[in-house]
Amino acid sequence: xxxxxxxxRATPPSRQLVEAVLxxxxxxxxxxxxxxxxxxGLAAEALVNPNTVGKAYRELEVLGVVAGRNGAGVFxxxxxxxxxxxxxxxxxxxxxHAAVEAALAAGHDAARLHRAVAQRLGGAEGTEGAKRxxxx
Amino acid sequence: xxxxxxxxxAIRARDVQMRFGRTRVLQGVDLDVPEGAxxxxxxxxxxxxxxxxxxCLGSLARTGGALEVLGxxxxxxxxxxxxxxxxxxxxxxxxxxxRIGDWFRFLRAHYPxxxxxxAQELVERLDVPTNTKFKQMSRGQGMKxxxxxxxxxxxxxxxxxxPFGGLDPLVREEVLRNVIAALGGEPRTVLMCTHDxxxxxxxxxxxxxxxxxxxxxxxxxxxxxxxxxxxxxxxxDVLAAATAKEVA
Numbered sequence: 001x002x003x004x005x006x007x008x009r010a011t012p013p014s015r016q017l018v019e020a021v022l023x024x025x026x027x028x029x030x031x032x033x034x035x036x037x038x039x040x041g042l043a044a045e046a047l048v049n050p051n052t053v054g055k056a057y058r059e060l061e062v063l064g065v066v067a068g069r070n071g072a073g074v075f076x077x078x079x080x081x082x083x084x085x086x087x088x089x090x091x092x093x094x095x096x097h098a099a100v101e102a103a104l105a106a107g108h109d110a111a112r113l114h115r116a117v118a119q120r121l122g123g124a125e126g127t128e129g130a131k132r133x134x135x136x
Numbered sequence: 137x138x139x140x141x142x143x144x145x146a147i148r149a150r151d152v153q154m155r156f157g158r159t160r161v162l163q164g165v166d167l168d169v170p171e172g173a174x175x176x177x178x179x180x181x182x183x184x185x186x187x188x189x190x191x192c193l194g195s196l197a198r199t200g201g202a203l204e205v206l207g208x209x210x211x212x213x214x215x216x217x218x219x220x221x222x223x224x225x226x227x228x229x230x231x232x233x234x235r236i237g238d239w240f241r242f243l244r245a246h247y248p249x250x251x252x253x254x255a256q257e258l259v260e261r262l263d264v265p266t267n268t269k270f271k272q273m274s275r276g277q278g279m280k281x282x283x284x285x286x287x288x289x290x291x292x293x294x295x296x297x298x299p300f301g302g303l304d305p306l307v308r309e310e311v312l313r314n315v316i317a318a319l320g321g322e323p324r325t326v327l328m329c330t331h332d333x334x335x336x337x338x339x340x341x342x343x344x345x346x347x348x349x350x351x352x353x354x355x356x357x358x359x360x361x362x363x364x365x366x367x368x369x370x371x372x373d374v375l376a377a378a379t380a381k382e383v384a
Contacts, residue, residue, distance in 0.1 A: 007334055007367055007368055008369065009365070009367070010365050010367065011365060012358070012361075012363065012364040012365040013337070013338065013365075015364075015365075043316050044313050044316050047312055047313060047316060047338055048316070048338050049316065050319055050320035051174070051341055
């Protein structure tokens with residue numbers, strides 16, 4: 001899956017890259033010890049300035065999800081997958097809460113929302129993907 | 137990068153003036169282009185973007201003000217600078233009867249840092265046709281040939297004049313990918329003119345807005361939006377606002 005940046009989104013490009021990398025680590029595409037694409041490689045893939053990728057990698061490093069090994073590249077840390085899952089769960093749950101607030105404010109009644117959520121969850125019980133789709 | 141950290145300036149323009157006959161194209165340009173960053177110069181047609189690039193190259197002589205590129209005045213030290221400043225014009229300017237190899241032989245004599253192996257590698261990586269004359273190349277092929285020629289001497293400064301105009305979406309993406317590849321690696325300063333706000337939002341570290349021959353706004357791209365997301369739409373608004381203010 002190619003990592004793409006959409007500059008028209010209100011999320012800054014470097015943040016979009018952080019989220020894309022966190023998602024890949026959270027769902028296991030990249031595991032602990034795996035090497036991330038090079039800064040130049042990901043820049044060419046996502047069509048953004050390499051400085052933007054560098055900024056995203058620094059943010060991921062601050063989160064403790066990846067660590068640079070001098071000269072060898074940037075690798076997923078042992079605690080990376082857990083941190084990535086926590087990080088993305090919190091963010092997507094917050095988005096879900098916001099969506100519920102917005103729906104209530106728009107006049108949906110609670111029973112109807114319950115049904116809608118239950119329907120979604122029934123289709124894909126307990127999978128991360130369904131929750132994330134629902135939240136975004 | 138903290139604002140207190142002094143970044144060396146690659147291009148410094150102070151009150152740069154340019155007149156063609158009675159037409160004043162640049163009316164006091166002040167601009168600092170920091171080293172290692174990509175600065176995108178936005179502005180409508182006829183605001184003087186190409187003129188400014190030509191002054192930086194030393195291919196035009198300014199009519200006033202001070203200009204330094206890598207510490208040299210391009211007007212008097214053009215030859216010294218040529219090796220360190222790459223330029224991609226908005227339209228391929230090689231002789232139309234030349235093939236890429238002929239063009240490289242022509243350029244090599246003028247560039248002390250010209251690297252044949254690197255030139256060959258660029259031609260392969262950018263997929264420039266080797267057996268086609270410039271006059272028979274498509275616009276996309278011509279632009280890629282120009283980019284390869286500009287990058288072969290490993291310039292410290294790269295000037296790009298509207299490199300994406302008139303390219304179909306797929307070729308545009310290919311050229312963009314190659315420009316982005318050129319941004320990485322060694323510390324390289326890029327000054328790019330473009331109308332393409334999608335490109336600006338993707339590659340700009342800094343944005344400078346040129347209106348009526350003056351830089352009316354300049355700064356890190358993140359300053360052009362409250363939350364750091366300088367979308368093409370917001371850049372369009374910035375450009376429209378700057379133009380309206382100057383004309384009023």
